[in-house]
Amino acid sequence: MGEDINIISLTKKELRDAILKNTYWDSDVIHMPFSKSKANWILRNERIDDHDICAIIGTENKTVISFIFLVPDIISTKTGTEKIFWSRRWWISKKYKDSILPTYTMSVAMNAVNNKAVVKFLGKDIEEYYRKQPFTEFAYRTRYYIIFNLDSNIVLTKINVLKNIKGIVKTLDNTSLTLISFLNGLKAKKKTKHLTYEYVSDVDELLWQFIAPFCKKDLIPKSKEYISWQIDNNQYTNALIRNKYPKKCLISSVYDRVYNSSYIIKKENTIIGFTSFLIRGNEVMVRYFICEDDYLELCANAIIENIVKLKATNIQTENEKLGRYIENQFIHLHNDKRKLYALAHNDMNIDFEHAIINDRDGNFA
Structure with missing residues (x-):
C-alpha cells in the first residue's frame, strides 16, 4: 500500500473530537463514513465507553478509501454478559477492491476489538472472506x-x-x-x-x-x-x-x-x-x-x-x-x-447452538 494511506481505529472520544473539527464532513469530502446526525447518535449509545472503537477508517490524502462500522453492545454469554462489537458495514473504494486493503482493514478491526466481533448481515461478496477466518456460524433464520x-x-x-x-x-x-x-x-x-x-x-x-x-x-x-x-x-x-x-x-x-x-x-x-x-x-x-x-x-x-x-x-x-x-x-x-446466519469470532463465549437473533438485535440501519 502507498505511503499516503492511513488507517485509524476511531474511538468514541476521537469521534467526538472529529465532530467538533468537522473532520469527515468538510466541503471537499466525497464519502462520509456516516452523517453527522448518525455520528452524534453513536455518542449517545449508553453501551459505548470513551475508548471503545466505533469505526475503522482508511484514508489516502484525506479521501476515505476503506471503512468498517462497529457498534459496541452487550451480549448474553454462557457465564453472564460481555462487551461485543457488531460489524455493520465493510466498505472499500473500487480503486482498492482487488488489493490487500480489504483484508488488512478487517485485520485492524479484529485486533482493535480483541476479536469480540459479531456479524449479523452478511453480503454474498464477503462470505468467502469469513469462511477462511476463525468465525462460527449461528442463529440461522429466514x-x-x-x-x-x-x-x-x-x-x-x-x-x-x-x-x-x-x-x-x-x-x-x-x-x-x-x-x-x-x-x-x-x-x-x-x-x-x-x-x-x-x-x-x-x-x-x-x-x-x-x-x-x-x-x-x-x-x-x-x-x-x-x-x-x-x-x-x-x-x-x-x-x-x-x-x-x-x-x-x-x-x-x-x-x-x-x-x-x-x-x-x-x-x-x-x-x-x-x-x-x-x-x-x-x-x-x-x-x-x-x-x-x-x-x-x-x-x-x-x-x-x-x-x-x-x-x-x-x-x-x-x-x-x-x-x-x-x-x-x-x-x-x-x-x-x-436464509441468513450470523457470525461470531471463535474466541467469544456464546452458546452458538441455542443462540437466537431477532429483528431487534444488531439492527442499527
Whole structure:
C-alpha cells in the first residue's frame, strides 16, 4: 500500500473530537463514513465507553478509501454478559477492491476489538472472506423481503431490452403498487377497525412493562433506554432533494425519506402490541414486532395498514411468523426469501447452538 494511506481505529472520544473539527464532513469530502446526525447518535449509545472503537477508517490524502462500522453492545454469554462489537458495514473504494486493503482493514478491526466481533448481515461478496477466518456460524433464520409492486428497478436491471420502454415499465410499476396497496389496505382495515395506534418517539415505563417480558431471553439484553436509543429519529438526515446533497454517506442514514415509525397497538384501550420499523425511501425494515400469538393477526394487519398509508413498495422482516402471515394473507408480486446466519469470532463465549437473533438485535440501519 502507498505511503499516503492511513488507517485509524476511531474511538468514541476521537469521534467526538472529529465532530467538533468537522473532520469527515468538510466541503471537499466525497464519502462520509456516516452523517453527522448518525455520528452524534453513536455518542449517545449508553453501551459505548470513551475508548471503545466505533469505526475503522482508511484514508489516502484525506479521501476515505476503506471503512468498517462497529457498534459496541452487550451480549448474553454462557457465564453472564460481555462487551461485543457488531460489524455493520465493510466498505472499500473500487480503486482498492482487488488489493490487500480489504483484508488488512478487517485485520485492524479484529485486533482493535480483541476479536469480540459479531456479524449479523452478511453480503454474498464477503462470505468467502469469513469462511477462511476463525468465525462460527449461528442463529440461522429466514429473511422475508416481500415486494408489493412490479419494481421497475429490478426488472430493468435483469431484462435489458425493456430499457427501450422504460417509461411504460415505470408506469406499470406505479399502477401495480396503487392497485395492490388499495386491495391490501381494504383487507387490513377490516381487521383493524377496532384498534387504535399511539405513535411514540421513545419508550416510557408503561410501554417498557409491556415490552420487557418479550425480551427477557434475548441474546442482546434490552432496557427502555436502549430501545429509545435504537428508535431515535435524530440519527437520520432527511435530504428532501437528495440529488442536491453532494456527499455520499457510507451508512444509509441520509435519504429523501428516512425515519423510524414506532407505535403502540391498543384494543379497547389495552396494549396488545408494539411495532417499530424503519422507512427508508419506499422500503420498510421491521425492527420491533412484539405481541402475543393470539394478537399476531391483528398486529400484522396493523403494520400493513401503516405501510399502505406510507405507499411503501416492500417490507423486510426476519420475524418468521410475521413474514409467513403477510406472505399468505396479502397480495404481493414477489417474495425474496433468503436464509441468513450470523457470525461470531471463535474466541467469544456464546452458546452458538441455542443462540437466537431477532429483528431487534444488531439492527442499527
